[in-house]
Amino acid sequence: MPQRADARANRSALLASAARLFTEQGPDVALEAVARDAGVSIATLYRHFPGREDLVAAAYAAELTALGEIDLEDGTAADALARWLARFVEYARTKRALGDLLHSLPEGSHPPAREAIVGALEQLLAAGARDGSLRADRDAEDVLALLAGLWTLPDGPEWPARAERLAGFVLDGLAPQPGGVRSAR
DSSP states (O other), rough: OOOOHHHHHHHHHHHHHHHHHHHHHHOOOOHHHHHHHHHHHHHHHHOOOOSSSHHHHHHHHHHHHHHHOOOOOOHHHHHHHHHHHHHHHHHHHHHHHHHHHHTTEEEEEEOOOHHHHHHHHHHHHHHHHTTTSSSSSHHHHHHHHHGGGGGGSSTTHHHHHHHHHHHHHHHHSSOOOTOOOOOOO
């Protein structure tokens, strides 16, 4: 049975609040705070998510779903990649904040991250090769290997700025090279 519009809106608000508060305050944030931030009662939160693990899994799944959504309508593929990289940095912040809790979730409680990320990158790189805004000689696995560096950054208040800079390096490295392709050889 489909959910009513207000129930869908409540669920979306809860997921957005949960992702933000888990990222800002960690996985132990009070569920009452999540409900309050979403503008709903704690009973509404429990109707949608019977326990903390259910909310964490759903919030993480929503982050992955957002990573898989590619918007190629506004500007070039390079512009879309820049927007996607900003979302990826937010995803990485959320995943770092939820770290141990995510690893303790049952197998299959959330979609596999690698497939969503590689799929999005493949779409973006192919579109960039077609419109000429991104190099055609790079693949999604290479880009993901570079982005994996975000997980090696030390925690702290400087993490978001460093992560954004690293994502910028990735974008710069995917820009078409004047005079042909340069390599590290």
